[in-house]
Amino acid sequence: MKSDIEIAQETTLKPIHDIVTDLGLSEEDWEPYGRTKAKLSTGLLEKLEEQPDGKVVLVTSINPTPAGEGKSTVTVGLGQALNKLEKKAIIALREPSLGPVMGLKGGAAGGGYAQVLPMEDINLHFTGDLHAITTANNALSALIDNHIHRGNNLQIDPRRVEWNRVLDMNDRALRQVVVGLGGPTKGVPREDAFSITVASEIMAVLCLAKDLQDLKRRLKKIVIGYTYEEKPVTVEDLDAEGALTVLLKDALKPNLVQTTENTPAIIHGGPFANIAHGCNSIIATKTAAKLGDYVVTEAGFGADLGAEKFLNIKSRAGGIQPSAVVIVATIRALKMHGGVGKSELTTENVEAIASGVENLKKHIETIESFGLPYVVAINKFPTDTQKEIDFLKEWCSTNKVEVALTDVWKNGGAGGIDLAEKVIKKAEGPATNLEYTYDLQDPLEEKIRSVAQTIYGADDIVLSTKARSQLVFFEKLGWGKLPVCMAKTQYALSNDPSQVGRPTGFTIDIRELRASVGAEFIVVLTGDVMTMPGLPQHPAALNMDVTEDDKIVGLF
């Protein structure tokens, strides 16, 4: 079996100029970055305003397991399959973060014959968007510490600076640091932390901005900490929104590449799926909708996190209504949700599937709660037995759930034809209306409870003392009408990652809130959330090399 990078390196890519021309764009609408990448212009979306919108297909999944579900691969394969069916489809994905690429083997650009390319570039520096976000984030940090050092007119309390520095790196040693040591010429000492770049509020802001002016408006509102009197201090107070917007001007432009079958793909933005909303940018999704009949896009983690936030946060902010949802599952992952360990996945086990399928059932109910049509996609693995597949098909039929087998890793678009046909039928069926889980006018506590009960199936929420006082404080500061962005383990519906399948009779502990006022949501932490990953015993970086004939090896 060929590796992803071998398949990638054997693929003949079209010059990006051809991809762009096929989309009907002219010279002023784009800029090349190398021969196979492009950035679309800032004004393109506005220029396309009068064009009709293509249909948005949202790809989500059951709760992820160590078995792997292949959500990105299905997303890419579905786009390719739609093209085979003469629908002009465009894929819209998130940009991978470089940090994890150095840590654990495995990129984030699909796989097999359903990849976005050039995968080496996409997984490394790409067009520099994440580097621009790192720079903007850390420019703000430098301006904050410089302000404190030079008289602190705003009376920022160094103990209440909430703005972390960031690096696009897995770097455990930066999780908790002290900066400003060394005496009067080296600033004011204070505790600080580095997060990974995708956890920066600037990433969320960039992904939710409608245009450059909206980006600036949101940057302005970011709260970087509090004064000694506990008043919020904003980017506007520091007069820094202009510089940050200048630094992000190019990063706001969506990136265009292609798949292994030359289907256009817009890859842009990649916020964390726990402390942020986990979807690619509004500009990318909307531009793709203007340029194609279909946009296939994905949200992070399972439907309880990614899809919930896509629909309650991104759809609301961007006026994006999916015409159909695909829920990805695998036989292997359903077995794990039925309690089987990773080492036993190759043994046939229909009983485990019968139990694990309850996880899928909850996510189906979740999508139904939003009033959206959906198809379940079973992403085939070579180890799946006929009996297991038959059981799952039977279960879907009994429960009146539309299901399609896909085999896009091995067969590209051809492996997703059945799924594509079913998605088209749903998307072109009677129009539906997206029903949000909560109303923005509800109090924050009510919004959190609605998500916990409707989406997770919890009995109730349990607020910590800290969270309770923050709720009062945030409502008082006028942030009560913002949507909530839940940070919960992705591995289970409850906040205990070991509760696979469909737990019942549980409550959700609400530990702490964080205000992402620029992103326009309140982050709700339901447990310890690590915003800076570490490297494993043997980092993937150590496998990478450049051979004597200057070829990259060991990258996936």
Added chain:
Amino acid sequence: MKSDIEIAQETTLKPIHDIVTDLGLSEEDWEPYGRTKAKLSTGLLEKLEEQPDGKVVLVTSINPTPAGEGKSTVTVGLGQALNKLEKKAIIALREPSLGPVMGLKGGAAGGGYAQVLPMEDINLHFTGDLHAITTANNALSALIDNHIHRGNNLQIDPRRVEWNRVLDMNDRALRQVVVGLGGPTKGVPREDAFSITVASEIMAVLCLAKDLQDLKRRLKKIVIGYTYEEKPVTVEDLDAEGALTVLLKDALKPNLVQTTENTPAIIHGGPFANIAHGCNSIIATKTAAKLGDYVVTEAGFGADLGAEKFLNIKSRAGGIQPSAVVIVATIRALKMHGGVGKSELTTENVEAIASGVENLKKHIETIESFGLPYVVAINKFPTDTQKEIDFLKEWCSTNKVEVALTDVWKNGGAGGIDLAEKVIKKAEGPATNLEYTYDLQDPLEEKIRSVAQTIYGADDIVLSTKARSQLVFFEKLGWGKLPVCMAKTQYALSNDPSQVGRPTGFTIDIRELRASVGAEFIVVLTGDVMTMPGLPQHPAALNMDVTEDDKIVGLF
């Protein structure tokens, strides 16, 4: 008078495709980055091996003063002037660092009608080279701390880690930090420091590498610190050179842009001019020499630092021999070297020039010591009086020094014709042989003394106890045959920045050494050297903005 950015925005740039085609390059030799920037391919230099070399003209200056000398502007203007004289000239410059752009107003891309463009891009993210260096540097840091955290097989002494993290930012609060706080899940606590990216040894390595394999060879040798038994630990010991080379693969490709008069300019690499050698990359300079009749390139700071290191380090490593040197001076700066304060520069003062010209004289002697032909360029300012100019011309004539007035800020290439003609005469005169200041076989102490005496005019050097023991240690480790890279104040010939003009009867204090084994030089610190700048009271960042019609303003 128009500002640099106004002139830049009014200039009509040629498509980079045309610039590249005029240089005789084909599709496989380059990649576009937007419409006006390109990266030249890694293999181009090798492909051009059989081509004859164009002549290299090195632009240097007197010791810099707050009055400004305009060395980059003269470099760009001279290139433009050579083109007007039907010589195919290419300019080779360093890449500006983004950090200072956020701090003090003023870019590093020439000025007026002698700029490299697009100046906004060049001064901000450009093609991402500095971001790639930041990432590679910090990936190494993460691998070091991860190694220590996970058992520390190599027995790295956390107190002796010499590898700093970096950011391309002016950020005082990161000059001295403690990392790894927070208990067993957050690494091993140790003191650390962040430098600005251009101070990373990786920047020096990239600029001195001949090709990708030489880059990898040098990265391997970098010493990141010492074991508990004081044995050096290298990148090779950590097995990290492959990953670092992968991260730097694109950054090693030289960037091609153009000037205000569409003269091609290669802008690539920008190491600090004190703790590193302060010149653009060997690959850039050599590629420019293969593609043009003339390369005009500059070295950092004055001839005592930049030119000395260009000639003793870069020329030696790359086999680059300048055919002529230009020494830039201004009437204003010579007055400051004659003891005049910045506020009195507009008053005519021939006496001050008569005294300050001694600084120029020393740098002339320095270039003579290398056996190279030279021309002095007087970069005109509107406040210069005829009497002052006449005096300086007379002084040059008496001392048999070739001199030319230039006016390239205001008139572009047309303002540098006289200089260009004189440079051509020198460069096309009898061939000369570059004489190095010291032999690589000399002991380190002897090399340091040679530079101090020959280049600075010092009586001798005075070694600190630490430096003395390091000399013994480094010679024992086999590093004694490396050239020395002097870190001295740029403002004076001695290591007292207030000693303008030409001080005599002084010694040079040698405080400490640092081994840049990958860059293949020993850094010699003659005083406190700050490798992380800070932001001023009113950072330039606060002037930057994006207007309502999406235009960048306030950037210079």
